[in-house]
Amino acid sequence: MAASMAAMTSPLRVLLAVCLMLIIGLAAAGAPAWGQTPEPVQDPPAIRVDNDAGSDAAIAARLTRIFAQFDALSAVEVRVTEGVVTLDGMVADRADLDQAEAIAGRVEGVVAVRNELVASVQLGERVSPFLAQMKALWRSVLDSGPLVVLSLVIVLVCAGLGWWVASFNRFWRGLTPNPFVGDLLAQLVRVVSLIIGIVLALNLMGATALLGTVLGGAGVLGIAVGFALRDTLENYISSIMLSLRQPFRANDHVVIDSHEGKVVRLTSRATVLMTLDGNHLRIPNMMVFRAVILNYTRNPQRRLEFELGVDAEDDPEAAIKVGVAALADLDFTLSDPAPTGVIVAVGDSNIILKFTGWIDQKDVDFLKGRSAAIRVAKMAIESSGFSLPEPIYRLRIDQMPDLSPTPASPPVARPRAAAPADGSAETVQSVRPDDHIDRTIEAERRDSSEENLLSSKRPIE
Numbered sequence: 046m047a048a049s050m051a052a053m054t055s056p057l058r059v060l061l062a063v064c065l066m067l068i069i070g071l072a073a074a075g076a077p078a079w080g081q082t083p084e085p086v087q088d089p090p091a092i093r094v095d096n097d098a099g100s101d102a103a104i105a106a107r108l109t110r111i112f113a114q115f116d117a118l119s120a121v122e123v124r125v126t127e128g129v130v131t132l133d134g135m136v137a138d139r140a141d142l143d144q145a146e147a148i149a150g151r152v153e154g155v156v157a158v159r160n161e162l163v164a165s166v167q168l169g170e171r172v173s174p175f176l177a178q179m180k181a182l183w184r185s186v187l188d189s190g191p192l193v194v195l196s197l198v199i200v201l202v203c204a205g206l207g208w209w210v211a212s213f214n215r216f217w218r219g220l221t222p223n224p225f226v227g228d229l230l231a232q233l234v235r236v237v238s239l240i241i242g243i244v245l246a247l248n249l250m251g252a253t254a255l256l257g258t259v260l261g262g263a264g265v266l267g268i269a270v271g272f273a274l275r276d277t278l279e280n281y282i283s284s285i286m287l288s289l290r291q292p293f294r295a296n297d298h299v300v301i302d303s304h305e306g307k308v309v310r311l312t313s314r315a316t317v318l319m320t321l322d323g324n325h326l327r328i329p330n331m332m333v334f335r336a337v338i339l340n341y342t343r344n345p346q347r348r349l350e351f352e353l354g355v356d357a358e359d360d361p362e363a364a365i366k367v368g369v370a371a372l373a374d375l376d377f378t379l380s381d382p383a384p385t386g387v388i389v390a391v392g393d394s395n396i397i398l399k400f401t402g403w404i405d406q407k408d409v410d411f412l413k414g415r416s417a418a419i420r421v422a423k424m425a426i427e428s429s430g431f432s433l434p435e436p437i438y439r440l441r442i443d444q445m446p447d448l449s450p451t452p453a454s455p456p457v458a459r460p461r462a463a464a465p466a467d468g469s470a471e472t473v474q475s476v477r478p479d480d481h482i483d484r485t486i487e488a489e490r491r492d493s494s495e496e497n498l499l500s501s502k503r504p505i506e
Contacts, residue, residue: 120135281313295309296486368386369386386399
């Protein structure tokens with residue numbers, strides 16, 4: 046019995062489940078969403094049965110009077126029959142066509158609107174609305190002419206006042222210790238005065254909304270221009286920083302990264318060097334500001350150094366004493382600090398000695414002094430019996446050579462340089478500094494009108 050009841054309820058359960066799914070689907074398709082109120086369906090207004098010729102004439106007259114208030118719709122013809130409005134004629138633009146239909150549909154008693162208006166393609170009718178707008182604009186300009194003239198006068202007065210105040214170059218350059226910064230302050234006064242004049246003029250004309258829009262657009266434009274001119278702005282700011290804290294003076298012998306030369310001038314865009322070959326070198330100031338700068342002129346004392354080798358069997362200490370004594374006898378080497386010599390390396394066939402000495406670059410050219418010091422030290426060491434090492438080669442012979450005697454050739458005598466008789470500097474060539482580059486720089490600076498931001502009155506780093 047229980048089995049038969051279970052067999053009967055199984056199809057019943059399936060049928061109930063199918064019916065439930067159909068009900069849920071219909072509810073989801075037709076019922077409004079949970080928590081939402083169904084929008085009421087608005088029925089179209091009922092057409093009145095008492096419509097007559099009098100009401101049609103009233104509708105036509107009403108529309109005609111309304112269209113007469115619009116220049117673009119004044120030529121529209123209106124016919125009304127049984128509440129159906131027919132619009133006929135020609136308008137200048139399709140927007141006027143849609144506007145006429147919308148106005149006609151809003152009149153009470155209108156059942157339908159038949160729009161038979163045509164947009165004109167004639168040039169005169171198309172241009173006339175534009176000309177009418179221009180005339181209206183011109184009339185408004187004439188009406189507000191005195192206000193516009195007064196606004197322009199305010200802008201010109203503010204700009205002229207700022208220009209006059211900024212023209213006192215001596216005052217602005219005296220206000221700051223750097224002339225470049227003084228010029229920047231003068232330019233800032235001009236810009237600020239012009240902006241104040243524009244703001245006052247716009248406030249007088251009641252265009253404060255336009256002022257906000259302009260300022261907002263100027264801010265966005267300034268950000269875009271800042272990103273576009275990032276390198277130019279960085280170079281300009283670097284020029285200001287270099288002019289305030291000068292890392293070198295004019296005529297200084299400097300090395301900026303890998304560029305060596307003497308400083309000609311510092312401009313608002315670049316640092317101009319004259320290389321030791323006499324060529325002009327312009328380095329952007331942003332590179333100079335970030336570069337490693339070596340200034341040879343800041344400290345006039347400079348150390349020269351060179352290496353000489355002696356034979357491995359010689360006494361290096363004795364050779365060092367001879368070389369140091371030769372350097373000390375030179376007129377251009379300083380006694381404080383005194384010349385020195387050290388052993389830097391020992392090779393298979395030689396001993397490398399390093400000699401150092403100090404010179405005053407105001408009286409001695411570095412390259413000439415170093416060359417003379419090398420010559421004097423070498424001659425002194427050789428004249429004292431020390432021999433400069435010669436290269437030694439080791440040969441490996443796989444086959445026995447012919448050992449028959451051959452006539453010996455006489456030895457070739459190599460000329461040796463004569464040492465100074467008394468070790469004095471009279472036999473040394475002139476080591477005076479070459480002032481050709483300095484004279485060239487001075488002549489160019491004197492003949493050129495280009496700005497120079499370097500000043501001896503500013504502190505140097």
